Amino acid sequence: MLPSFPEIEDHCAGEAQRAIDRKMIQISPILGEIRRHVQFEGDGSIIFRADQSIGHSPLETVSSEVTSSRMPLHRFRNEELPRIIDEIARQKAEALTKQLFDTVGRATAETGNVVDGGGKPLDEDLLLQILEKLEHTFHPDGTWNPPTMVVSPEIAKRLAESAGPDGLGSKNFQMSLQKIVSRKRDEFRNREANRVLAG
Numbered sequence: 420m421l422p423s424f425p426e427i428e429d430h431c432a433g434e435a436q437r438a439i440d441r442k443m444i445q446i447s448p449i450l451g452e453i454r455r456h457v458q459f460e461g462d463g464s465i466i467f468r469a470d471q472s473i474g475h476s477p478l479e480t481v482s483s484e485v486t487s488s489r490m491p492l493h494r495f496r497n498e499e500l501p502r503i504i505d506e507i508a509r510q511k512a513e514a515l516t517k518q519l520f521d522t523v524g525r526a527t528a529e530t531g532n533v534v535d536g537g538g539k540p541l542d543e544d545l546l547l548q549i550l551e552k553l554e555h556t557f558h559p560d561g562t563w564n565p566p567t568m569v570v571s572p573e574i575a576k577r578l579a580e581s582a583g584p585d586g587l588g589s590k591n592f593q594m595s596l597q598k599i600v601s602r603k604r605d606e607f608r609n610r611e612a613n614r615v616l617a618g
Contacts, residue, residue: 442508483510555603
């Protein structure tokens with residue numbers, strides 16, 4: 420039996436995990452937008468919202484499974500490892516993306532932040548309704564940090580085609596958007612001023 424080399428094994432496991440993470444973000448780019456933190460104990464998390472409501476999020480497990488045929492060690496890295504990494508990344512990306520949208524769907528339903536288009540295509544009015552419902556964030560210099568929108572490729576293409584030289588939409592849309600952003604900037608500043616700091 421070959422001896423064990425823990426440092427080498429840890430290094431290889433870390434490299435494989437980083438390769439899986441990179442591939443997952445290629446498969447589902449929204450996963451790259453999510454900040455990470457390590458939770459060492461407990462079975463979920465709680466969020467205390469500005470409107471005094473409380474949201475509970477249980478921990479959920481995501482797993483992947485890959486079968487590999489036995490082969491000589493010198494051939495394994497060249498032939499099997501990329502396939503295994505790709506398959507693990509695909510399974511995890513699909514499961515995490517579904518989990519993300521399920522969690523967001525539950526949270527928006529609980530807080531009443533759902534905009535139902537009634538089956539209509541996404542247009543300027545509907546987009547303004549969506550932006551009105553959201554809490555927005557701003558950089559220290561006051562510039563708007565636009566929210567990330569996840570849409571189908573067809574909608575993304577249509578939005579890109581409808582964008583004029585100054586960005587998305589008509590002049591009326593741009594004026595309405597600026598009013599929303601200005602109001603949301605004031606709300607953001609009020610939230611930040613009233614925030615209770617831990618310490």
